[in-house]
Amino acid sequence: MLPISLTHQFADRLPELAHPWRAEPCPSAQLVVLNESLATDLGLDSDELAAESGVDLLSGAKLPASARPVAQAYSGHQFGGFSPLLGDGRALLLGELETVQGLVDVHLKGSGATPFARGGADGRATLGPMLRELIVSEAMHALGVPTTRSLAVLTTGRPVFRHGREPGAILVRTAASHLRVGSFQYAALRGDEALLQRLADYAIERHYPELADTDQPYLGLLRSVISAQAHTVAQWMLVGFIHGVMNTDNMTISGETIDYGPCAFLDVYDPATVFSSIDSESRYAFGQQPVMAEWNLTRFAETLLPLLDDDPNRAVDLAKSALEGFAGQYEQRFMRGMYAKLGLARTPAEDCDEVRGTFSNQDAVSASWSQNLPLNSLVHDLLDLMQRRKLDFTGTFRALTAAADDELEPLRAQLATSNNANGECRTGEFDAWLERWRAQRPDASVMRRANPVVIPRNHAVEQALREANAGDTAELFALLEAVTDPFTERTDRARFAQPAPADFTRYFQTFCGT
Incomplete structure (x- = not known):
């Protein structure tokens, strides 16, 4: 049976x-x-x-x-x-x-x-x-x-x-x-509004049933998908994930990440990082992912125009208004995650409460996010230092987690292996940032829950796959055990927490697997 x-x-x-x-x-x-x-x-x-x-x-x-x-x-x-x-x-x-x-x-x-x-x-x-x-x-x-x-x-x-x-x-x-x-693009291309509406109704039923009895369910669907994708892409950016092939047929209505073909994870932090062999123009580089998500969502909005309003101009205005919310939602989710990664006690929501009275509407609050939140400079300055010093993304945040408990040696070890753009190894800039950050009394317990010890590092994945192809699955199962328990530090998993050798990263490419 x-x-x-x-x-x-x-x-x-x-x-x-x-x-x-x-x-x-x-x-x-x-x-x-x-x-x-x-x-x-x-x-x-x-x-x-x-x-x-x-x-x-x-x-x-x-x-x-x-x-x-x-x-x-x-x-x-x-x-x-x-x-x-x-x-x-x-x-x-x-x-x-x-x-x-x-x-x-x-x-x-x-x-x-x-x-x-x-x-x-x-x-x-x-x-x-x-x-x-x-x-x-x-x-x-x-x-x-x-x-x-x-x-x-x-x-x-x-x-x-x-x-x-x-x-x-x-x-x-x-x-x-x-x-x-892409499902909606296919239905819209057929010019069959009844089919498009059935598809939208099915999507609402599967993912956003609370919209079914609202006055504008299809506008609600657009806004819900925008919100779901803002959350997902922010999570990608917080763990250093590079999708590699963010085509519209690989963006789900649910907000789930789909299609792990030429995907990879950052070692050294650099927004321009691309590993996909088919992304020759760096369209889907790590730092481009929020921009491309918004581009894909614009294509989604275009398919829904016939359902948003009988007046085409009014439909376009509604779609544009919804899409304008993506950037603010993405940034709030990303900054909230970065605050957790740095153990900062305050949240973006609390800071928004402080500045909200200065502006007449929420759009102004979202637009002012980077300029008005006092702790954001800590985040942006750290990322700038990490990029210039060629620091490991996941390793640096774990080292900072230890530093929040006054264990500075892991951070010093990270800095000792890095070089700035001139090939010099200096710690002065980072020390100044560290002093500013520690003055905020970061909470190490929050950081331990936000910063993984283990991610699927590219070299570890490749080794596990090579051995599995040869019939030996021991390393595959060891890696699976580690990455599915990513916040636990164990000595027997230490190899999975190590960054790739420089030569590996220099030549590493991913492929779609077809």
Whole structure:
């Protein structure tokens, strides 16, 4: 008996965006990783999933009678260029799982080519990229970043030829939904307002049900997605995450992070950092991510114009007004997170209360954020010092956490390995900043909860993937244990807290994995 039952609400409600399809048969599917913690959260039995019938289900070979698997259609701006038809070229939505938290999509990646596969692609995936998504998505969840989750990775028994012969694999992903900005672009491109409205209604039902009975539910949807994405991208920036491929088909309506293809994490703090091999113009560089999120949200707003108001000019005004809120929401969330990372007792909300009376409206407060908050200079000056001194992002904040407890040696060690732009090693500037910061009496307990010891450092991930490809998964499971418990300091995990060797970072690139 198969261990789960699935609904097919997306397929029923939006057949124009759903192409019925089946996974490619696997010669001999084998479970590599089963996320037992997630399985429990979803109300599933790990032993049943690990059994033969469970592996058959996870590979898409045998599905419950309630399932109607589909490849989803969507459009998208990819690196700024619009593609009217993209869709799941190597993925399938098996259906929705009913849980106590609500509906959860169960989705396969690497299950074979669909009608949306492009350029003769075989629709298959290799083990390394699927394990990368599992490692990074589960780390992001543990760090508190909204994200899709990874339930399992399986090998298919079929080799795939990318960079030589590699093991074929399937990732089983879960998500609040797979509705994207690109889904709305596809519906809008068809010029079918009824379809667009059904899609918007479905998005509201899945993610923002409180909007259903409001006077302007579609304007509320736009504002809610803007708010959700402002929060998510701020979280990316606080943990040093670089998505690498922020196309509109990779921005979810739920606000969850999706598609861990050419993703990476900062070592040395530099807003211009790019690791993705396909981002030749640095469109999605680390520091560009908030700007590109706003750009993507503008494309989303464009799709909703027919639903916002019958008067096109009025619809545009409403959309612009909503979009103007993104920058202020992002900055408030980012600064609130930075205050926590620096253990500052006050919050941006409290500082806003002080300055709010000076201005006539909230927009003025948001616009004045950087200029009027007295503690913000500490944040911006630190980031400037970190960039000029080429300091490790995660390591510096952990060293400051120790410094808040009067343990200065970790910070001195960080500074000793850094150089300023002239190749000199000086501590005077940092000492002056340190004195200003310590005068604020930073709270080390707050900092320990905000600054991870371990992130999925690029060199550690690459080593784990190399060994897993060769059949040894010991380092993979050790890394998974560490990144899913990122705020705990343990001596046996010390290697995962170390920055990459300079030569590694200098030449490291990430790839989309297709």
